[in-house]
Amino acid sequence: xxxxxxxxxxxxxxxxxxxxxxxxxxxxxxxxxxxxxxxxxxxxxxxxxxxxxxxxxxxxxxxxxxxxxxxxxxxxxxxxxxxxxxxxxxxxxxxxxxxxxxxxxxxxxxxxxxxxxxxxxxxxxxxxxxxxxxxxxxxxxxxxxxxxxxxxxxxx
Numbered sequence: 001x002x003x004x005x006x007x008x009x010x011x012x013x014x015x016x017x018x019x020x021x022x023x024x025x026x027x028x029x030x031x032x033x034x035x036x037x038x039x040x041x042x043x044x045x046x047x048x049x050x051x052x053x054x055x056x057x058x059x060x061x062x063x064x065x066x067x068x069x070x071x072x073x074x075x076x077x078x079x080x081x082x083x084x085x086x087x088x089x090x091x092x093x094x095x096x097x098x099x100x101x102x103x104x105x106x107x108x109x110x111x112x113x114x115x116x117x118x119x120x121x122x123x124x125x126x127x128x129x130x131x132x133x134x135x136x137x138x139x140x141x142x143x144x145x146x147x148x149x150x151x152x153x154x155x156x
Contacts, residue, residue, distance in 0.1 A: 041110060041129055041150045044074045052079025052096040056103045059135045059144045071134040076154050077105060078127045081120055092117040094128065094151070103144040107151035116153050127154035 048070065055077055059066040082104070083095035092114055097104040107128050109117040120126060130148030137144050 040112065041074065041131065041152045042113070044129075046076040046129055046154075047073040049076040049078070052077040052105060053098050056096070056098045056105055056144070056146065057101075059146055060098075060101060060103055063135050063137065063144065067134045070132040073132055074129060075132045075148070076127055076129045077148075079105075079125070081122055081124045081126055084120065084122060086118070090114070092120075094120055094126070096128075101143065102141065103146075105146040105148060107148045109151045113152040117151075120153070128152070129154040 055070075055075070058069075077096065079096040081094055082097040082099070085093040085095070090111070092109045094107045094109070094117065095104050096107075107130050128148070128151055130151030133147045133149055135144045135146045
């Protein structure tokens with residue numbers, strides 16, 4: 001019986017050290033992900049440059065294929081602004097809508113590019129570069145939304 005106690009202590013010590021190491025590893029991974037910095041989109045080369053309506057219709061035709069092709073890639077979309085939204089002083093959202101289906105691409109602008117985004121007007125022909133987040137389909141509205149993050153005006 002007395003030989004069993006040191007073995008239990010040894011295993012308990014090993015398990016505690018193992019748990020501590022796992023916690024440390026997860027903390028480091030979390031810190032890396034949270035503090036990750038992205039290079040400004042304006043400086044990144046686009047993987048694709050397409051007409052906005054053709055791009056949106058590609059998702060309607062086959063969203064799985066389009067998501068595989070565009071998700072997390074820098075894409076330049078050229079089209080006409082249908083909606084503008086500025087819910088607060090820190091954000092501007094520009095929406096390009098396929099009026100035939102209601103499907104849309106929506107662009108959230110990077111903080112350093114808010115001033116130029118505020119200069120965009122309804123009906124403007126724009127070229128916007130951003131990181132495509134993939135699409136989602138709303139069963140209620142029956143439309144695809146394709147959000148872009150870290151967006152910037154490519155040219156006007």
